Amino acid sequence: xxxxxxxxxxxxxxxxxxxxxxxxxxxxxxxxxxxxxxxxxxxxxxxxxxxxxxxxxxxxxxxxxxxxxxxxxxxxxxxxxxxxxxxxxxxxxxxxxxxxxxxxxxxxxxxxxxxxxxxxxxxxxxxxxxxxxxxxxxxxxxxxxxxxxxxxxxxxxxxxxxxxxxxxxxxxxxxxxxxxxxxxxxxxxxxxxxxxxxxxxxxxxxxxxxxxxxxxxxxxxxxxxxxxxxxxxxxxxxxxxxxxxxxxxxxxxxxxxxxxxxxxxxxxxxxxxxxxxxxxxxx
Amino acid sequence: xxxxxxxxxxxxxxxxxxxxxxxxxxxxxxxxxxxxxxxxxxxxxxxxxxxxxxxxxxxxxxxxxxxxxxxxxxxxxxxxxxxxxxxxxxxxxxxxxxxxxxxxxxxxxxxxxxxxxxxxxxxxxxxxxxxxxxxxxxxxxxxxxxxxxxxxxxxxxxxxxxxxxxxxxxxxxxxxxxxxxxxxxxxxxxxxxxxxxxxxxxxxxxxxxxxxxxxxxxxxxxxxxxxxxxxxxxxxxxxxxxxxxxxxxxxxxxxxxxxxxxxxxxxxxxxxxxxxxxxxxxxxxxxxxxxxxxxxxxxxxxxxxxxxxx
Numbered sequence: 001x002x003x004x005x006x007x008x009x010x011x012x013x014x015x016x017x018x019x020x021x022x023x024x025x026x027x028x029x030x031x032x033x034x035x036x037x038x039x040x041x042x043x044x045x046x047x048x049x050x051x052x053x054x055x056x057x058x059x060x061x062x063x064x065x066x067x068x069x070x071x072x073x074x075x076x077x078x079x080x081x082x083x084x085x086x087x088x089x090x091x092x093x094x095x096x097x098x099x100x101x102x103x104x105x106x107x108x109x110x111x112x113x114x115x116x117x118x119x120x121x122x123x124x125x126x127x128x129x130x131x132x133x134x135x136x137x138x139x140x141x142x143x144x145x146x147x148x149x150x151x152x153x154x155x156x157x158x159x160x161x162x163x164x165x166x167x168x169x170x171x172x173x174x175x176x177x178x179x180x181x182x183x184x185x186x187x188x189x190x191x192x193x194x195x196x197x198x199x200x201x202x203x204x205x206x207x208x209x210x211x212x213x214x215x216x217x218x219x220x221x222x223x224x225x226x227x228x229x230x231x232x233x234x235x236x237x238x239x240x241x242x243x244x245x246x247x248x249x250x251x252x253x254x255x256x257x258x259x260x261x262x263x264x265x266x267x268x269x270x271x272x273x274x275x276x277x278x279x280x281x282x283x
Numbered sequence: 284x285x286x287x288x289x290x291x292x293x294x295x296x297x298x299x300x301x302x303x304x305x306x307x308x309x310x311x312x313x314x315x316x317x318x319x320x321x322x323x324x325x326x327x328x329x330x331x332x333x334x335x336x337x338x339x340x341x342x343x344x345x346x347x348x349x350x351x352x353x354x355x356x357x358x359x360x361x362x363x364x365x366x367x368x369x370x371x372x373x374x375x376x377x378x379x380x381x382x383x384x385x386x387x388x389x390x391x392x393x394x395x396x397x398x399x400x401x402x403x404x405x406x407x408x409x410x411x412x413x414x415x416x417x418x419x420x421x422x423x424x425x426x427x428x429x430x431x432x433x434x435x436x437x438x439x440x441x442x443x444x445x446x447x448x449x450x451x452x453x454x455x456x457x458x459x460x461x462x463x464x465x466x467x468x469x470x471x472x473x474x475x476x477x478x479x480x481x482x483x484x485x486x487x488x489x490x491x492x493x494x495x496x497x498x499x500x501x502x503x504x505x506x507x508x509x510x511x512x513x514x515x516x517x518x519x520x521x522x523x524x525x526x527x528x529x530x531x532x533x534x535x536x537x538x539x540x541x542x543x544x545x546x547x548x549x550x551x552x553x554x555x556x557x558x559x560x561x562x563x564x565x566x567x568x569x570x571x572x573x574x575x576x577x578x579x580x581x582x583x584x585x586x587x588x589x590x591x592x593x
Contacts, residue, residue, distance in 0.1 A: 014499075018394040025391055026408045029471055033412065036423050051432040094319045101316035106309070113317075119580050120328055122521075124528045126552040126569040130562055131334030132327060134345055154327035157320050186312055215416035217531050222557070233418045237535065240422050247426060254419045265414050269407055272414065277476045 036258075040064070040251035047247045063252035071239045071253045072227070079145060080214055080231040086149040087156065087213040088206045094153055095160035095205060100190045102161065103168035104176075117158040125155070125218060133222060143226045151223070152213050160205040163278050167201035168194055204275035207268060211276075214261065232257045332573075338566035345562045356567035366568070369539075369546040372458055376547065377526035379462045380469075381519060387466075388473025388518075392511075393503050395474065396481055406478070409471030417468075421535035424464040425451065451537050454544035461545055465532040473518060477511055484510035520583050527575045548572050 035052050040063055042055045050056065067073070101107050102114070132151070133142065141147030175197070176189045184192070195202065220234045227235070236257055240250045265272050339356055343349035360366045395405055412420060427433050428450040439447035450460035488506045497505065508515075530549035533539060539546035539554070548568055556565035 015398060018398060022391070022394050022398070022405050025387075026405060028467070029408050029412055032423050032427055032467065033415075035427060036419070039426065048432070051429070052427065052434065052437070094323065097316040098320040101313045105313040105316060107313040107317060115584075117324075119577075120324065122524050122576050122580050123328075123332065124549070124569065124572045124576060126528070126549055126565075127335050127573045128328050128331035128569075130552070130556045130565050130569060131331040131338060133556070134562070135331065135334075150323070151327055154323040157323065161320065186308075186316070211414060215414075215418075217417055217535070221534075222553070233416055236418050236422075240418075247432075250422065251426075254422050258415050258419050261414055261416070262411070265411070266407070269410070273406070273410060273475055273479075276413070276472070277479050 036251050036254060039247045040255045042248045044246055044248050051247065060248060063248045064256065067239075067249050067253035067256065070243070070249065071235065073232075073253070073256060075228065076230055076232045076235040077256075079229055080233070082145050083149060083152070083216075083220075083231050084210050084213045086145070087152040088210045090149065090153045091156050091160050091209045092202055092206060095157045095164055096190065096195065096202070098157065098161040099164035099168055100186075100194060103165045104173075104194075105186065114162075117161070121155075121158050129219075129222060136223065142223050143229050145224075145229055148219055148223050151219050152209070152216070156209045156212055160209060163205055163275065164198065164201050166278075167198040171197055200271070203268075204271045204278075207264070207271055208275040211261065211272070335566040335569050338563050339570045340567075341563045343562045344560045345556075349563065352563065356564050357571075359564065360567060360571060365543050365546060365551060366548075368543050369548045369551045372545065372547050373527050373529070375458060376462060376529055377523055379459075380466070380522045380526050383462075384466050384470040384473055385515075385518065385522070387470040388477050389515075391470070391474035392477035392481065393507065395478060396507070397499075406475055409474045411471070412468040413472040415468065417531040417535060420464065420468050421532060424467070425536060428460060452541055454541055457537055457541065457545045461532050461536050464536065465529070476514060476518065480511040480514035481507060516586070520579050523579050524576050527572055 034054075038054045039047060039051070041059045041061070042050070042063075043057065043060045046055060046057050102110055107113065136142045136144075136147050139147075141150070171194065176193045179189050179193050214231075215233060216231075217233050217237075220231050221237070224230050224234065230238070236253055239253055243250050338349060340351060340353060341349035342352045342355070391409060395402060398405070428435065430436075430449040430452060433450075435447045435450065448456055451457055484506065488510070489502060492502045492506050528549055529547055530553070533545055533547055533550055534553070537545045539550040548571070552565045552568045552572070555561045555568065
């Protein structure tokens with residue numbers, strides 16, 4: 001007993017350096033973010049004197065409605081919401097079907113297809129982006145939210161397929177066989193048996209693809225030029241360039257882009273972290 | 284000729300229906316389920332990629348007919364000063380990201396693994412910058428590293444004169460400044476990734492190491508490191524691939540400037556195609572970037588073939 005206690009206390013003492021270094025790293029992660037929060041609440045007159053610390057001469061909430069109005073957030077928020085939810089809905093269906101086929105329907109050459117998608121997802125967007133742009137222009141899909149949604153479907157579905165398949169193969173087959181005996185079609189089995197059981201996988205995919213679409217920059221800046229179709233990411237970039245010195249205003253605008261993400265992340269961090277690290281954990 | 288007729292005669296309506304059902308299930312149904320992802324992939328990725336491979340041998344402004352020029356675009360790459368700067372920057376970027384974030388990730392995960400109290404808080408705090416949009420992270424750091432209002436002049440006032448640098452305006456430091464910002468949002472992801480990989484290690488191995496009287500360093504070296512090796516190798520391979528694709532932070536912070544000092548291949552593709560309208564040349568650069576990715580992927584497949592659990 002005493003040995004046990006002593007050993008335990010030794011371990012606790014020896015963890016103090018861990019806590020010190022880990023806390024220093026937390027400050028490295030979070031202090032830069034705190035400057036954004038602080039600046040979003042400052043008057044511009046204060047930013048010049050105190051560009052990094054917390055606001056001392058009063059809090060100015062007005063930056064937020066001002067940024068909302070000057071940054072046309074009612075339009076860009078709507079565009080980003082369409083991009084995000086359109087991407088999520090499409091990827092769930094596309095990847096759900098593909099994952100089910102790979103997990104249950106004995107696709108001929110499934111290994112080769114999997115390899116193709118792994119290789120395909122590691123290829124640079126620059127390989128296909130330029131011809132795609134001119135093709136999309138011909139089809140009227142540039143300056144068009146649907147055009148970008150289709151690109152997100154194509155680029156994000158392979159990862160979602162692998163993740164959903166890993167959930168589906170974990171389910172014992174007899175679960176669905178009962179439904180098959182009752183004459184259910186494969187679509188019905190997927191829709192009414194598999195999807196309801198693997199919903200955590202679908203939720204994870206929805207969060208990861210939603211985050212990807214909300215934050216995406218390269219395709220958005222390439223394919224969406226008109227102000228009416230710009231999502232938050234690229235319109236914020238233009239806004240910040242235009243109002244360069246007004247840090248209170250631009251910080252408030254940036255806060256409005258990240259707040260929904262941070263709130264969702266804090267609520268569902270387990271799913272976010274699992275989904276985002278999945279690609280790197282190949283057992 | 285007579286045989287099929289006999290079979291036909293023997294085939295009852297049920298048998299025909301059954302065979303048709305089997306054909307449907309085996310040959311058609313799987314492809315119906317795979318159709319959306321395959322069609323999308325062909326239209327958005329495979330088709331245009333083949334297009335790039337073709338345009339790389341042409342001169343084209345994006346309008347009118349492309350003109351076949353053979354290997355001219357690739358020859359131009361070899362002598363193009365900007366291409367050489369961009370390629371060198373991608374190599375530097377690769378070396379930075381193969382060392383700094385991976386070392387920070389290994390250190391952070393090793394320190395965090397034995398901790399119970401506040402473990403979740405640390406994890407979330409490290410991960411947070413990773414989920415924030417590149418646009419916002421770039422803006423945060425453009426302010427913090429601002430040449431007149433940022434942290435540089437502030438530190439210079441307190442005697443650290445060497446910190447008074449135009450981080451994004453000085454061509455000698457600009458690439459490293461951008462890499463610093465990108466790494467700031469990236470290293471915490473690696474901490475969490477390595478921690479997740481550690482959870483799959485058999486706890487009995489740690490028990491055994493402890494009974495043998497292993498120090499914490501030895502525990503990490505002989506139990507943890509071999510345990511997370513597949514994940515570590517995977518992150519190394521992906522780092523090489525991603526380092527040749529980097530676009531967001533460079534475009535957002537400097538657009539490749541000043542005077543191409545922070546140019547990388549991805550920004551050069553963007554500039555050639557959409558500002559200079561040299562679509563053929565842009566496609567050729569895109570193809571050259573894919574060679575690097577293809578080499579890494581081949582290495583990855585070879586490692587797997589040799590039985591590595593990557």
